[in-house]
Amino acid sequence: MSALPSNETRFLADADALAREIPDGACIGLPPDNSLVAMAVVRALVRRGAKDLKLLGVPVLGLCADILIGAGCVREVETSAVTLGEAGLAPRFTAAAEAGTLKIVDATCPMIHTGLQATEKGVPFMPLRGVLGSDLVKHHPDWKTIDNPYAKGDPILLAKAIVPDVALFHARWADDCGNVWVGRRGELATIAHASKACYVSYEEMKPGDMIEDELLAPGCIGSVYITAVAPAPRGAWPLGVPGAYGIDDAHLAHYARLAKTAEGFRKYLDEFVFKTVAA
Amino acid sequence: MNFAKEELLAVTIARLIGDARHVAVGAASPIPATGAFLLKQKNPALRISLLQKRTGNPFTEGSRELFDLAGQGRVDVFFLGGAQIDGEANINLVQAEGKRFPGSFGSAYMYFAAKKTILFREEHSARVLVPKVEFISAPGWSPPGVERRGGPAALLTGKALFLWQKDRRRFLLQSVHPGSSAEDVRANTGFDYDAPAVVPQTNAPSVEELRLLRSPVAQVILENYPGFGKRVWEGK
Numbered sequence: 316m317s318a319l320p321s322n323e324t325r326f327l328a329d330a331d332a333l334a335r336e337i338p339d340g341a342c343i344g345l346p347p348d349n350s351l352v353a354m355a356v357v358r359a360l361v362r363r364g365a366k367d368l369k370l371l372g373v374p375v376l377g378l379c380a381d382i383l384i385g386a387g388c389v390r391e392v393e394t395s396a397v398t399l400g401e402a403g404l405a406p407r408f409t410a411a412a413e414a415g416t417l418k419i420v421d422a423t424c425p426m427i428h429t430g431l432q433a434t435e436k437g438v439p440f441m442p443l444r445g446v447l448g449s450d451l452v453k454h455h456p457d458w459k460t461i462d463n464p465y466a467k468g469d470p471i472l473l474a475k476a477i478v479p480d481v482a483l484f485h486a487r488w489a490d491d492c493g494n495v496w497v498g499r500r501g502e503l504a505t506i507a508h509a510s511k512a513c514y515v516s517y518e519e520m521k522p523g524d525m526i527e528d529e530l531l532a533p534g535c536i537g538s539v540y541i542t543a544v545a546p547a548p549r550g551a552w553p554l555g556v557p558g559a560y561g562i563d564d565a566h567l568a569h570y571a572r573l574a575k576t577a578e579g580f581r582k583y584l585d586e587f588v589f590k591t592v593a594a
Numbered sequence: 595m596n597f598a599k600e601e602l603l604a605v606t607i608a609r610l611i612g613d614a615r616h617v618a619v620g621a622a623s624p625i626p627a628t629g630a631f632l633l634k635q636k637n638p639a640l641r642i643s644l645l646q647k648r649t650g651n652p653f654t655e656g657s658r659e660l661f662d663l664a665g666q667g668r669v670d671v672f673f674l675g676g677a678q679i680d681g682e683a684n685i686n687l688v689q690a691e692g693k694r695f696p697g698s699f700g701s702a703y704m705y706f707a708a709k710k711t712i713l714f715r716e717e718h719s720a721r722v723l724v725p726k727v728e729f730i731s732a733p734g735w736s737p738p739g740v741e742r743r744g745g746p747a748a749l750l751t752g753k754a755l756f757l758w759q760k761d762r763r764r765f766l767l768q769s770v771h772p773g774s775s776a777e778d779v780r781a782n783t784g785f786d787y788d789a790p791a792v793v794p795q796t797n798a799p800s801v802e803e804l805r806l807l808r809s810p811v812a813q814v815i816l817e818n819y820p821g822f823g824k825r826v827w828e829g830k
Contacts, residue, residue, distance in 0.1 A: 396697030412694035445706030501656025
């Protein structure tokens with residue numbers, strides 16, 4: 316992985332090709348379940364046997380993390396929560412946490428956003444109000460409290476700049492110029508801006524240059540940030556792409572039931588990850 | 595008139611929200627959402643930001659916008675729960691008795707930034723309401739000198755309503771719900787709290803409140819919390 320090129324976006328064949336680009340040991344910034352998760356690439360990472368990944372939840376993690384943890388791909392998570400939402404606890408995360416086999420750095424949502432925003436600006440840290448007195452501050456290795464230099468006796472918390480190796484998410488569209496459209500999901504732009512490399516799967520290709528379109532441009536992340544894209548129709552399934560398809564709640568409930576046991580989880584992988592490439 | 599426990603809790607939430615202008619409702623909180631939408635029936639100007647809203651979500655800048663809004667003081671009321679809640683209003687969303695929970699979400703920030711936080715946990719037991727939480731996700735109070743806009747206002751459970759007394763750093767038992775009693779609440783609460791000699795019963799929903807809950811409010815809730823809505827209002 317070279318450091319921060321002004322990317323010339325590469326166009327890859329499929330989700331498996333994207334997964335091959337993400338090295339073992341990488342720190343991957345990931346969005347929450349309602350924000351365009353690249354599930355097809357996550358399944359491809361499991362198929363290629365990815366190892367020692369560090370997952371950064373921006374700001375929380377869900378199904379993708381639970382699958383990667385259960386499949387033994389993950390060494391560490393930093394996140395504000397891991398949850399399957401309405402489907403309940405994330406069973407493989409919970410089991411690994413309770414068995415002590417997973418390193419967990421607990422955070423709180425805006426501290427993760429703030430750490431990434433510091434990186435966006437190229438500054439080493441950024442302050443955030445609140446949080447002081449939470450045990451999170453005691454345990455987090457990168458948070459420091461300072462006195463506000465502009466006022467006396469005003470302690471304030473600093474988030475160290477967070478630099479993920481990889482940003483990974485799904486887009487509704489990519490275009491010929493390597494721009495991707497994610498609509499209102501602003502956290503995806505933040506992850507893309509702050510990461511050394513950015514891999515994006517997409518639903519559909521749009522001919523031309525979306526940045527030239529005044530209506531599409533505000534929902535775009537410009538190709539300068541995008542390392543490579545690949546097509547993955549229904550690539551967020553069983554999660555959703557707002558405006559295209561919704562979250563498959565029945566599948567999530569099915570997963571939550573099966574993944575309660577290690578054996579059930581293996582069954583799930585066999586059926587939905589190893590056997591089937593796309594739904 | 596008969597009513598469901600969830601309806602009583604939602605009506606109580608609506609009263610606690612009071613004259614707020616902007617309520618934000620976080621992850622998996624159907625009862626707080628129901629209370630907020632009930633209040634909106636009476637006060638159409640009330641702004642409700644449902645973080646979980648699947649389509650037409652109120653935020654256009656992604657999930658950090660809520661925190662930026664709250665940081666500026668644009669969120670009047672927020673809701674938090676806890677795997678454990680203690681008598682100093684500290685909440686724990688991380689771990690308890692060897693069990694791992696999802697995590698702290700935005701609590702450590704929102705508890706400071708929202709003008710008023712209503713603590714809500716339906717389970718009322720000595721296991722949840724403990725003398726001291728095992729892990730402080732977000733503290734109930736802050737020492738002098740620590741900038742803090744807001745904090746706890748009340749704790750609502752399936753058995754009772756407590757008000758937070760900021761100057762005493764203790765809860766005050768305000769009322770007990772039908773089916774419970776002051777003795778039952780004392781026996782099932784792991785922390786100490788103040789209580790009047792005679793504890794009143796939580797006000798039951800009015801006929802008008804129940805009518806609103808079962809028609810216009812139920813419709814909105816069914817869209818966003820289908821499992822909850824079907825269980826409460828369709829008997830499924």
